[in-house]
Amino acid sequence: MSLIGTVNFGTVNSSNHFLVYAPESQRFSTTLESFADQVSGWPGLYFEMDGSFVWAVREGEESVGQIDGMIYDRDDAIEYLDLKGDAPFHSWEKLLEVVVEADSPQGLDFLRIFEVSSGTYLKWSQIVGRGKS
Numbered sequence: 001m002s003l004i005g006t007v008n009f010g011t012v013n014s015s016n017h018f019l020v021y022a023p024e025s026q027r028f029s030t031t032l033e034s035f036a037d038q039v040s041g042w043p044g045l046y047f048e049m050d051g052s053f054v055w056a057v058r059e060g061e062e063s064v065g066q067i068d069g070m071i072y073d074r075d076d077a078i079e080y081l082d083l084k085g086d087a088p089f090h091s092w093e094k095l096l097e098v099v100v101e102a103d104s105p106q107g108l109d110f111l112r113i114f115e116v117s118s119g120t121y122l123k124w125s126q127i128v129g130r131g132k133s
Contacts, residue, residue, distance in 0.1 A: 017116040020081040020096065024112070028078040030099045032071055035078065038098050055095070057087040064088055067095060089127075096124075 022028045036047050044056035051071035057064050065087030072079045078099055083092075096108055108124040115122055 015084060015086055016092075017084045018081075018122075019114040019116065020083060020099075021112040021114070022078075022080075023110055027074070028099045030078050031076050032073040032078060035071060035098055039095075055085075055087070055091070057091045059088075065091060067091065069095075 032049070032051055036049065039045050039047055039053070039055075042055065044058050045053060046055075047053040051073065053069050053071070055067045055069075057066060065085065067083060067085035067087050069084070070082040072082070081096075081099065083095070093108065096111065100108055100111065111124055113122040113124065113127075114120070
C-alpha cells in the first residue's frame with residue numbers, strides 16, 4: 001500500500017479534508033499572529049484568533065468555493081493546519097504558501113499532507129491539478 005496518493009481539487013460533489021504538517025519532527029516557523037496578519041485583507045476570509053477561519057473564495061463577483069480551517073499552534077509556532085472544503089487549486093496553494101513562506105526553499109513540496117478520507121500522505125507535487133486554475 002502506497003503512502004503517497006493523489007487528489008483532485010474543486011471536483012463536483014467532493015469535499016477535501018487535509019491535515020497539513022511541516023517536515024517530520026518540525027513545526028512551521030510562522031506564528032498564528034503572523035498568519036492572521038497576512039490573510040486579514042483577503043476578500044471573503046474571516047479569521048478568529050482561536051485559529052479558526054473560513055474563506056469564501058471569490059473570483060470577481062462569482063463564488064468559486066470555500067475553505068474552512070483550524071490552525072493549531074504551540075509556543076509561538078504553528079503545529080499543523082486542519083483544512084476542509086472545495087476551491088480552485090490556486091486558492092489552496094495561496095493559503096499554504098502563507099505558512100511555508102520562510103520555512104523551505106523547496107516551497108510546498110516539503111509539506112506532509114494527510115488526506116483524511118483515504119488515510120494517505122500526499123506530496124504537493126503529486127496532487128492532481130497542479131498548475132491548473
